[in-house]
């Protein structure tokens with residue numbers, strides 16, 4: 407027994423060491439860029455302020471502002487992940503009109519910097535499509551969609567992350583197809599401890615869900631990475647991933663958000679052809695929302 411405990415402790419210590427080294431690698435890589443910009447632009451402004459034109463000064467100040475925005479986004483993501491892992495995030499559940507939510511997320515993605523300048527040099531062109539299907543996979547009207555029982559702000563955050571990745575990892579642009587369809591699946595039974603983000607539970611019940619799929623025509627993901635990308639700080643090592651910023655935390659946060667909704671999140675992908683991310687979320691209960699303990 408002692409030996410097993412000792413082994414567990416050693417495994418845990420190895421896991422923590424690995425986590426620390428992943429954190430250090432990611433942090434040093436991701437912090438260096440914005441810190442170098444801030445240092446470089448402030449030094450130039452201080453040294454040459456008299457000789458710089460007004461527009462140049464403004465350009466430098468804007469670059470400093472962008473770099474600090476990047477740094478605060480990094481800190482926000484790290485804090486958020488710590489809160490999810492500690493189980494201290496409280497969701498506020500209400501009926502969510504997912505069609506509307508996706509429309510807003512697409513509008514934001516279209517305006518984002520990746521839309522016109524995804525990976526630095528090449529301007530990329532994306533076409534977004536939003537479609538609704540019925541249970542049989544046939545085209546349907548948005549009014550036909552049932553409401554999801556969820557935390558609108560958190561679900562939007564998950565959508566934004568997946569759409570942003572679709573843009574970031576599609577260097578040649580292309581179509582981004584979001585499909586919404588009601589279906590029915592076996593889901594983990596509610597009222598267990600879901601804070602660990604795992605979707606493996608002892609008992610399951612058949613539940614009606616809304617399935618959201620987000621398909622891109624990007625670089626795709628090799629099969630041995632399909633599960634790993636949902637773990638913290640995990641990024642697939644490609645030339646493109648090295649070019650685009652990222653902490654490898656976005657999908658980890660999505661996994662936590664979906665797990666707290668008792669839903670499922672997974673991806674299917676063909677390297678070189680593109681990826682599809684799937685989310686399944688329980689619907690608003692037919693009886694009064696107050697009678698269900700999620």
Ligand code: ADP
Nearest residue numbers: 571572575626635641642652653654655656657
């Ligand atoms: P980040 O985007 O900050 O790297 P994520 O957790 O959101 O972190 O994603 C983890 C990794 O999964 C990415 O670095 C990338 O390698 C891979 N990935 C995510 N979405 C896609 C996608 N749509 N196409 C190809 N690879 C993807």
